[in-house]
Amino acid sequence: MHTFCDRAPCSNLLFTYVPEDTVAGRGRHAVDPVIIVGAGPVGLTLALALARQEVPSIVLDEGPGKDEPRLARTVVLREDTAALVERLTGTSLAEAGVRWAGWRAMRRRQVTREITFDDTEPAPLHLAQHVLTGALRAALAGERLVKIAVDSRLDTVEQEPSAVTAHTRGPNGTWWRGSYLVGCDGPRSTVRKLQDIRFPGRTAVERHAVAALRVELPWTGEALLHRMPPWRTSGPSAGEVTGRPLPDGVWRLDWLLPPGKDLVTPELLVARVRETLAGWSGGSTPAYELVDTGVHTVHHRLARRWRAGRVFLAGDAAHLLGALGTQGLDEGLRDADNLAWKLALAWHHGPHEALLDSYQAERRAVVAARLRAADQALPLLRGGGGIRAYVPGAARGHDVLLTEGHLGRGQLGAPGAYAGSPLAPRPLEAEVPVDTPPGAPVEDVRVTAEDGSFVRLRDRLGRGALLVVLIAPGTGVWERKHWVSAGIMPRLAAAVTALPRPAELLVAESYPGAAAHTVLLVRPDGHLVTALSGVRPADLYAAAEAAVGGPVGAEAGAGAK
Structure with a gap:
């Protein structure tokens, strides 16, 4: 479908990419696609998440459509974000990266903590960022609902009551019309600047020298944090190095640099490599191949607003974090997961301002809490001694904090819960506690789907539908036909059919902490809305209505300003 620009003057084509079979589908409220600015992992993930919910999108990629291979630029995905990418791409990332066999923390010459990953302790996934974006691009290659426009650099965004238009310059510069626009265009976001959104925070919270090298180390498949190593032969040293394995015998090593802007010379980096490898290998430097190098600077910033009418921010355009081992990309992928189902509901059923406003309320609060936790911990961990250094147990406590950041635990790293969400239902009479608090991500238990197949709960996420999970012990050993029409199932099925979405x-x-006949209501992004005791149609309906922003038509204004 091509729509010509009715603006004056206008010599360029205003192109709206919407497959005809999508426009002709029943119940479609919007016609214009979602415009996604930026083709990094967050933008590509958002495009795939929208496509899985039958929403078309255009991805404006200012680059040529491929990424430069850089093994010194890697990402660590936690269990939930790795599962999100695998679900969207339909492929396993295990072969593209390394799931750590374990984690060890060392201080001087002593091992202070060791963790072995197994089924009860899921391992993070470490892979090169260009491999991740490559997997996302491959999944998008055959996606009929997504168009990627390469060599398209955004320079103008204009909003109308029912649409947003964007202009790109480049070889194929033109106007684009969309229903919404999401800026996933990184720390220097053009979208954020065009919307005049402030981006306050702190610059150069931490700096790391980075090297990717092929070498054999004593800890096969294990990640390592070594604080205050006993060698100091290359000048000033902050005394912390991290080693994380990649496929094919490659390791990424990060050295925390002293404060300041001292130049990291090749000679200094090679000296750090040699002394570190020698220290870990018993005194002599093993053979190694230096594959890639870099300097990683961590900033802490948080956009004042994540929504301006029909324009949203996500990923590094909305926040920068990453000190103390935390992973900013994790939060960016969670942004995409949170926003996708809300945009999909608005695209299919009409704008619902309370639902769209909840994106900023939920995600900004979680990231702000993460930044506060890191800023509070930084003086303790990077204070350079003082009386705190002599407090018994202080060093071990510091190692625990750093481990939490690296492994995605605690205040520094665990997935955030939307406890204060505007989508939380009012207190319900039938509400009961389970081990997952309302607003937190649900556990990935085995469930029986409507067709009788056994699947993981996480596999049913991201389809735009609410999930209602009945806890019924014993059903797993019977064929579905024997219990689907028995007991409370018919009444529950009728209640689910009557829900507002x-x-x-x-x-x-x-389910952990749930008694028999507990009913869980789960959002499309996997966060628990509520747990109810038995079949309570009125409470279930009220909780479902709240989870999608209240009654349709009860608008909350024109969106965040």
Whole structure:
């Protein structure tokens, strides 16, 4: 479908990419696609997430459509974000990266903590960023609902009551018309600047020298944090080095640099490599191949607003974090997961301002809490001694804090919960506690789908539907036909059918902390809305209505300003 620009003067084509079969589909409210600015991991993930919910998008990529291979630029994905990418791409990332066999923290010559990863302790996934974006691009290559426009640099954004238009310059410069626009265009976001959104924070919170090298180390498949190593032969040293394995015998090593802007010369970096490898290998430097190098500077910034009418920010355009081992990309992928289902509901059923406003309320609060936790911990961990250095147990406590950041735990790294969300339902009479607090991500238990197949709960996420999970012990050993029409199932099925938005009914034999006949209501992004005791149609309906922003038509204004 091509729509010509009715603006004056206008010699360029205003192109709206919407497959005809999508426009012709029943119940479609919007016609214009979502415009996504930026083709990094967050922008590509958002495009895939929208496509899985039958929403078309245009990705404006200012580059040539491929990424330069850089093994010194890697990402660590936690269990939930790795599962999100695998679900969207339909491929396993295990072969593209390394799931750590374990984690060890060392101080001087002593091992202060060791963790072995297994089924009860999921391992983070470490892979090169260009490999991640390559997997996302491959999944998008055959996606009929996504168009990637390469060599397209944004320079103008204009909003109308029912649409947003964007102009790009480059070989194929033109106007684009969309229903919404999401800026996933990184720390120097053009979208953020065009919307005049402030981006306050702190610059150069931490600096790291980085090297990717092929070498054999004593800890096969294990990641390592070594604080205050006993060698100091290359001049000033902050006394902390991290080693994280990659495929094919490659390791990424990061050295925390002293404060300041001292130049990291090749000679200094090679000296650090040699002394570190010698220290870890018993005194002599093993053979190694230096593959890639870099300097990684961590900034802490948080955009004042994440929504301006029909324009949203996500990923590094909205926040920068990453000190003390935390991973900013994790939060960017969670941004995309949170925003996708809300945009999809608005695209299919009409704008619902309370639902769209909740994106900023939920995600900004979580990232702000993460930044506060890191800023509070930084003086303790990087204070350079003082009386705190002599407090018994202080060093071990510091190692625990750093481990939390690297492994995605605690205040520094664990997935955030939307406890204070505007989408939280009012207190319900039938509400009961389970081990997952309302607003937190649900556990990935085995469930029975409506067709009788056994799947993981996480596999049913991201489809735009609410999930209703009945806890029914014993159902796993019976064929579905024997229990689907028995007991409370017919009444629950009728209640699910009557909900204000599409919902899928699932059955689980058990869930942590849940009694038999507990009913869980789960959002499309996997966060728990509420847990109810038995079938309570009125409470279930009220919780579902709150989870999608209240009754349709009860608008909350024109969106965040």
